[in-house]
Amino acid sequence: MEKISNDADTLEMLDARYLMHPFTDARANLQGGSMVIDRGEGIFVYDSSGKKYLEAVAGLWSVGLGFSERRLIDAAVRQMEKLPYYHTFTKKSHAPQIELAARLIEMAPVPMSKAFFTNSGSEANDTAIKMIWYRSNAMGEEKRKKIISRKRGYHGITIAAASLTGISVDHQSFDLPLPGFLHVTAPHYYREGQEGESEDAFSTRLVNEIEALILAEGPETVAAFFAEPVMGAGGVIVPPDGYWEKLQPILKKYGIILVADEVICGFGRTGCMFGSQTFGIEPDMMILSKQLSSSYLPISAILMNDMVFEPIADESHAIGAFAHGFTNGGNPTAAAVAIEVLNIMEERDLMAHIKDVSIHFQARLRALGMSSTLVGEARGVGLIGALELVTDKVARSSAWPVGQLAGYAFNLLENKGVIARVMGDTLAFSPPLIITREQVDMIFDRVEQVLVQVENEIRS
Numbered sequence: 001m002e003k004i005s006n007d008a009d010t011l012e013m014l015d016a017r018y019l020m021h022p023f024t025d026a027r028a029n030l031q032g033g034s035m036v037i038d039r040g041e042g043i044f045v046y047d048s049s050g051k052k053y054l055e056a057v058a059g060l061w062s063v064g065l066g067f068s069e070r071r072l073i074d075a076a077v078r079q080m081e082k083l084p085y086y087h088t089f090t091k092k093s094h095a096p097q098i099e100l101a102a103r104l105i106e107m108a109p110v111p112m113s114k115a116f117f118t119n120s121g122s123e124a125n126d127t128a129i130k131m132i133w134y135r136s137n138a139m140g141e142e143k144r145k146k147i148i149s150r151k152r153g154y155h156g157i158t159i160a161a162a163s164l165t166g167i168s169v170d171h172q173s174f175d176l177p178l179p180g181f182l183h184v185t186a187p188h189y190y191r192e193g194q195e196g197e198s199e200d201a202f203s204t205r206l207v208n209e210i211e212a213l214i215l216a217e218g219p220e221t222v223a224a225f226f227a228e229p230v231m232g233a234g235g236v237i238v239p240p241d242g243y244w245e246k247l248q249p250i251l252k253k254y255g256i257i258l259v260a261d262e263v264i265c266g267f268g269r270t271g272c273m274f275g276s277q278t279f280g281i282e283p284d285m286m287i288l289s290k291q292l293s294s295s296y297l298p299i300s301a302i303l304m305n306d307m308v309f310e311p312i313a314d315e316s317h318a319i320g321a322f323a324h325g326f327t328n329g330g331n332p333t334a335a336a337v338a339i340e341v342l343n344i345m346e347e348r349d350l351m352a353h354i355k356d357v358s359i360h361f362q363a364r365l366r367a368l369g370m371s372s373t374l375v376g377e378a379r380g381v382g383l384i385g386a387l388e389l390v391t392d393k394v395a396r397s398s399a400w401p402v403g404q405l406a407g408y409a410f411n412l413l414e415n416k417g418v419i420a421r422v423m424g425d426t427l428a429f430s431p432p433l434i435i436t437r438e439q440v441d442m443i444f445d446r447v448e449q450v451l452v453q454v455e456n457e458i459r460s
């Protein structure tokens, strides 16, 4: 094997030869072309040729504290020196996981009683599904196993989590979703709202659809409803007026557990600590990951209230131990990093910073919706936002095949040193939470230049 050096060409060649990438056309990657990221500093990353990029999606919506937070590194080193690994199976325990559980439950926006730790968002959602199924069995409600989620929702990619996910490419070729996973219309007013329909009327229609589905399936067979407060990977979809207000009483009426997948929204992204607070959601379970450790180490958590926990724990319903867990779930080093994330957020009053900078972020984003003929809709909340691109604003359509317009703009933007995210014809932004107003301007000045360039090319 060649000696691996940091030489950009060598790394790119070895990448093409040896690596299979997630969510990537495996054959196309054989031709090379990967951008090898070498180091990070604040909200910037540098590729192996030394080129600097503003990471306007915080990696995968996750590096909230940026790429060079010394305190997270020190917290990991301290914990590694003391106890790098232990587990919490069968009544063993360790301080970082205990402290993190207590902190998360204290800060939850609604009363929660227990935390369970896993390693990724997908694992956490899979675990929540198993808890919900176990609970139904423990309660003697064996038929109550169906799960409702939304089209365009993203909940991960393991077999059950991908079944929750409502994006067809994640199902095609994998024989998914599994039976019993049902998907309802995305709360995407721009795309799904009807001519003349108000946002509120749109919400009523969607909630009626959900209730009709519950009744058609049999309420005694429906166990849970999973949703992201703001859909991320489905295109940054902010719920329309009245959606959560109307939906929650319906779920309560039929005894359906509400699971808020806060994997993207959690820890400040939407302008409150949790997306549930931003939208008045009162979940029975919460799924946390990504910014929990600022992605420095893998960790995720499920929080649950007593309504979920008690039947699982009730001895009179005992059906054996809850036989589920992961070798590294809540690893002490990852948990120590997560605790330090919470310390930093508190000590630096990061929520106040996010509230301030997000006003500017949203203003710059929405100004593009007004000024550019290519932006069909500019939407977002807090420090998450998206531009849905079209070539015909009135028809809300693009003359280009799906994905090409946003893909083209994305490439131009990357050449200008800004990394965004493309989903269909939507360009998404969710920068590290530590971003400043000046850095927000750096993103949107360049986005504006790119949109003007594409506009000129298309219209000339």
Ligand code: PLP
Residues within 6 Å of the ligand: 060, 119, 120, 121, 122, 123, 125, 154, 155, 156, 157, 228, 232, 233, 261, 262, 263, 264, 289
């Ligand atoms: N849930 C949401 C809302 C996500 O956005 C993601 C990943 O992007 C996941 C779950 C899955 O997380 P992971 O990739 O860590 O499995």
